[in-house]
Amino acid sequence: AQSVAQPEDQVNVAEGNPLTVKCTYSVSGNPYLFWYVQYPNRGLQFLLKYITGDNLVKGSYGFEAEFNKSQTSFHLKKPSALVSDSALYFCAVRDGWGFQKLVFGTGTRLLVSP
Amino acid sequence: GAVVSQHPSRVICKSGTSVKIECRSLDFQATTMFWYRQFPKKSLMLMATSNEGSKATYEQGVEKDKFLINHASLTLSTLTVTSAHPEDSSFYICSAKSERGTYEQYFGPGTRLTVT
Numbered sequence: 343a344q345s346v347a348q349p350e351d352q353v354n355v356a357e358g359n360p361l362t363v364k365c366t367y368s369v370s371g372n373p374y375l376f377w378y379v380q381y382p383n384r385g386l387q388f389l390l391k392y393i394t395g396d397n398l399v400k401g402s403y404g405f406e407a408e409f410n411k412s413q414t415s416f417h418l419k420k421p422s423a424l425v426s427d428s429a430l431y432f433c434a435v436r437d438g439w440g441f442q443k444l445v446f447g448t449g450t451r452l453l454v455s456p
Numbered sequence: 457g458a459v460v461s462q463h464p465s466r467v468i469c470k471s472g473t474s475v476k477i478e479c480r481s482l483d484f485q486a487t488t489m490f491w492y493r494q495f496p497k498k499s500l501m502l503m504a505t506s507n508e509g510s511k512a513t514y515e516q517g518v519e520k521d522k523f524l525i526n527h528a529s530l531t532l533s534t535l536t537v538t539s540a541h542p543e544d545s546s547f548y549i550c551s552a553k554s555e556r557g558t559y560e561q562y563f564g565p566g567t568r569l570t571v572t
Contacts, residue, residue, distance in 0.1 A: 376560060385460070385549050385563035386500075432499065443490070444561060448499045 344369045344437045348447035363418040363450045365433030374436035375416045423454045462564035476536045477567045479550030485530040486552035494547040506533045540571040
């Protein structure tokens with residue numbers, strides 16, 4: 343079965359500094375990977391996805407993610423963090439063919455301090 | 457972008473009663489919708505996959521008679537929590553897959569259910 347792991351419960355970073363939120367995956371076949379962000383008491387917002395192509399994927403709000411096949415990782419990055427980036431971030435992988443389920447990681451809370 | 461709404465955003469009900477949550481895709485058709493449950497500080501747990509015009513597919517361990525799902529149209533899926541108990545209190549989130557085949561799911565804002 344497909345799975346993703348987010349090893350950090352929380353990431354703390356100062357505003358203006360670069361941020362990284364880690365995600366590793368375990369899949370059979372080609373991975374379809376996603377990042378979502380959740381603000382308090384809200385649903386998830388799509389940030390970016392990797393299907394095929396360039397290993398560096400650019401997404402919404404200045405976020406990007408790097409697909410690394412050898413390390414089976416898909417870390418989320420941003421060059422300069424904003425306080426408003428503070429939220430809960432989920433990595434996810436498509437489970438099965440024909441697109442159906444998404445399997446989510448446990449989430450990483452990002453806290454950006456002023 | 458694709459918009460998914462949920463109603464209500466918050467609901468408080470008494471133990472033993474039933475409550476219905478609606479999930480609508482506002483500007484696209486969705487033959488497939490998903491229902492998730494999120495516990496505090498936990499990830500999303502997929503409860504079921506809802507397919508328009510057919511029975512929902514439930515994940516292992518989810519009681520289909522307790523969590524009734526109906527997907528009567530291409531823009532509406534409903535989740536009914538029957539005979540709710542305090543342990544059913546949770547944040548319920550739906551999502552919809554766009555038929556444009558872009559692979560991502562669009563999520564609703566969630567419904568906070570509190571059973572007293």
